[in-house]
Amino acid sequence: MRCADFAIITRRALCAGAVLGWALTAAPGACAQGAYPSRPIVMVVPQAAGGTNDIVGRVVAQKLTEKLGGSAVVENKPGAGGNIGTQAVARAPKDGYTLLMTISSSQAINPALYKAPGFDPVADFQPISLIGAVPNVLLAHPSFPAKTVPELLALAKSQPRTLQYASAGNGTLNHLLGEMLNQMAGIELQHVPYKGVAPALNDVLGGQLPLLFGSLPSTLAHIKAGRLRALAVSSPQRSPVLPDVPALAEFVPGYSGTLWIGLFAPAGVPNEALARLQDGMRQAMADKELRDKLEAQGVELAGTANKPVTPNEFAALLKQDIAKWAQIVKTSGATIN
Structure with missing residues (x-):
C-alpha cells in the first residue's frame, strides 16, 4: 500500500517539528512496512543550503517521493568542498535509504584536488540519475x-x-x-x-x-x-x-565546462531498491512540472522526457569528467591536503 501524500522536510525542520512551506505531509501509518520505501529516504546534499545543488535537490526530492510514495528528508552536509557529505553517504548503510544528490565539482574534481578525499567516486557509488547541467x-x-x-x-x-x-x-x-x-x-x-x-x-x-x-x-x-x-x-x-x-x-573552440547534478546511491544497495529509485527518477524526469521548474532555474536537463540519460551513460560521463578535470587540476597546480 502506497502513501497517498508525501513530505519533503529538512533535518532542521524535522528536529524542530516544522515542515517546509511547500511540502505535503505524509499521513501517519499510511505507508506499508514491507515494500521499499517503507520509511523516509535521507537525501544528502554535500553543499550548504541555498546553493544550486540544494535548490535542484529539493525540487527533485519532492517529485521523486511523489512517484515512489513515502517521504524524504533533505539533509545538508557541507564541508571540505563536498567531501564530508559524500564520505557520509559512502559509509552509510547500503539499504537505499541514504542517497547523494551531488555535483560534478565534488564527484569528479575533488578526487584529483584532494590528496585524501575519503571516497572513491566510482567504486563507492551507484548512479541513479543524471538530472542536468548548469x-x-x-x-x-x-x-x-x-x-x-x-x-x-x-x-x-x-x-x-x-x-x-x-x-x-x-x-x-x-x-x-x-x-x-x-x-x-x-x-x-x-x-x-x-x-x-x-x-x-x-x-x-x-x-x-x-x-x-x-x-x-x-x-x-x-x-x-x-x-x-x-x-x-x-x-x-x-x-x-x-x-x-x-x-x-x-570564441575558444572546444571550451566546455558545466556543473552537472546527479543522484547516486552507495555501492551495494539491493537491486530491488536501486531499480525502484532508477524507475522513480525516470518518471520524475519525464514530469512536465519538474522539467519546467528546473529549466526556470537555468538547468539544462539531461536527455529528453521520453529518453532520459541511462545510469550506464551517467557512469561513463563521470569517468570521462574525472579524467578531464584531473588533467586541468594537474596543470593548474591546485592541491588541497
Missing part, C-alpha cells in the same frame, strides 16, 4: 572596459598577468574554468581565491575585482538587474535562459 557564466563588473569575449581576450593578451578573476577557492570549479580559459586561449588571467562563493561574488559586485565565473542560477538575478555583465556561458552551446549571451566555445 552552465557557469563569465561575469564582469559593469565598469570593466571589455564588453565582449574578443575584447576581453585582446585586453588580457595586451596586459598579461594583470587582469584578475575571483573564485570560491583553490580548485573550485570557478577557479578551474578560469585556468582552462587561460590554457585554451593563451592568456594569463590572475586567480584570486576567496573562502566561498559569496565573498567572491560580493567583491565583484562591489567592483573590487572585475571578473568571476558564477553559476547561472545563483547569478541570474544580478545579470537581469544589470549589476553584472554576462560575457559568455561555459556550456558548449548558448543557454535558453540567456539566449543573447554567447558560449565561450564560439
Whole structure:
C-alpha cells in the first residue's frame, strides 16, 4: 500500500517539528512496512543550503517521493568542498535509504584536488540519475572596459598577468574554468581565491575585482538587474535562459565546462531498491512540472522526457569528467591536503 501524500522536510525542520512551506505531509501509518520505501529516504546534499545543488535537490526530492510514495528528508552536509557529505553517504548503510544528490565539482574534481578525499567516486557509488547541467557564466563588473569575449581576450593578451578573476577557492570549479580559459586561449588571467562563493561574488559586485565565473542560477538575478555583465556561458552551446549571451566555445573552440547534478546511491544497495529509485527518477524526469521548474532555474536537463540519460551513460560521463578535470587540476597546480 502506497502513501497517498508525501513530505519533503529538512533535518532542521524535522528536529524542530516544522515542515517546509511547500511540502505535503505524509499521513501517519499510511505507508506499508514491507515494500521499499517503507520509511523516509535521507537525501544528502554535500553543499550548504541555498546553493544550486540544494535548490535542484529539493525540487527533485519532492517529485521523486511523489512517484515512489513515502517521504524524504533533505539533509545538508557541507564541508571540505563536498567531501564530508559524500564520505557520509559512502559509509552509510547500503539499504537505499541514504542517497547523494551531488555535483560534478565534488564527484569528479575533488578526487584529483584532494590528496585524501575519503571516497572513491566510482567504486563507492551507484548512479541513479543524471538530472542536468548548469552552465557557469563569465561575469564582469559593469565598469570593466571589455564588453565582449574578443575584447576581453585582446585586453588580457595586451596586459598579461594583470587582469584578475575571483573564485570560491583553490580548485573550485570557478577557479578551474578560469585556468582552462587561460590554457585554451593563451592568456594569463590572475586567480584570486576567496573562502566561498559569496565573498567572491560580493567583491565583484562591489567592483573590487572585475571578473568571476558564477553559476547561472545563483547569478541570474544580478545579470537581469544589470549589476553584472554576462560575457559568455561555459556550456558548449548558448543557454535558453540567456539566449543573447554567447558560449565561450564560439570564441575558444572546444571550451566546455558545466556543473552537472546527479543522484547516486552507495555501492551495494539491493537491486530491488536501486531499480525502484532508477524507475522513480525516470518518471520524475519525464514530469512536465519538474522539467519546467528546473529549466526556470537555468538547468539544462539531461536527455529528453521520453529518453532520459541511462545510469550506464551517467557512469561513463563521470569517468570521462574525472579524467578531464584531473588533467586541468594537474596543470593548474591546485592541491588541497
